[in-house]
Amino acid sequence: MKAIVFYESKHGNTEAIAEAIVRGMKDGGIEDVLLMKLKTADEEDFKDRQLWVVGSPTHWGSTGFRLKTLLVNALKYEGEGKKAAVFDTRYQDMNRGSADKLVRIMAKWNVPVITEPEHFTVQTIRGPLVEGEEKRAEEYGRKIAKAALSA
Numbered sequence: 113m114k115a116i117v118f119y120e121s122k123h124g125n126t127e128a129i130a131e132a133i134v135r136g137m138k139d140g141g142i143e144d145v146l147l148m149k150l151k152t153a154d155e156e157d158f159k160d161r162q163l164w165v166v167g168s169p170t171h172w173g174s175t176g177f178r179l180k181t182l183l184v185n186a187l188k189y190e191g192e193g194k195k196a197a198v199f200d201t202r203y204q205d206m207n208r209g210s211a212d213k214l215v216r217i218m219a220k221w222n223v224p225v226i227t228e229p230e231h232f233t234v235q236t237i238r239g240p241l242v243e244g245e246e247k248r249a250e251e252y253g254r255k256i257a258k259a260a261l262s263a
């Protein structure tokens with residue numbers, strides 16, 4: 113199985129989480145994982161990758177416009193038959209974030225989200241991450257791999 117972990121990160125915290133998720137996925141048995149940042153990604157990067165893991169920082173309770181646009185274009189042209197997992201970074205005790213929007217986008221394009229969306233907490237707008245979040249992200253990567261490989 114080939115996977116892509118597609119993310120946005122302004123201050124590096126979501127990037128650290130995405131990298132940890134990749135480590136966990138590889139540990140869980142998915143070896144071909146393309147780590148792709150919004151800035152350098154395009155729709156072609158999603159092609160022939162059966163599992164799409166998508167995450168971003170929470171901005172104004174949701175996902176940034178550019179990530180949404182690229183993701184929807186990728187779903188339109190490459191989304192059929194794919195599986196997904198989603199995550200975000202956000203402040204402590206926020207009950208709304210980017211991952212909620214990502215779940216709705218995947219549902220609209222009939223792409224099943226195979227694990228519970230996961231949220232990772234930053235201490236301030238620029239970080240750092242709350243202690244232990246990278247370990248939790250590795251664990252989440254292993255969980256995604258298990259769900260994807262057993263489905």
Ligand SMILES: Cc1cc2nc3c(=O)[nH]c(=O)nc-3n(C[C@H](O)[C@H](O)[C@H](O)COP(=O)(O)O)c2cc1C
Nearest residue numbers: 121122123124125126169171172173201202203237
């Ligand atoms: C313009 C802006 C709006 C934000 N709005 C929210 C918000 O509504 N809820 C929240 O939990 N965090 C909010 N944050 C904080 C982000 O969650 C935090 O900056 C992000 O997780 C850091 O990730 P990054 O280092 O990958 O950019 C906001 C940050 C910015 C820059």
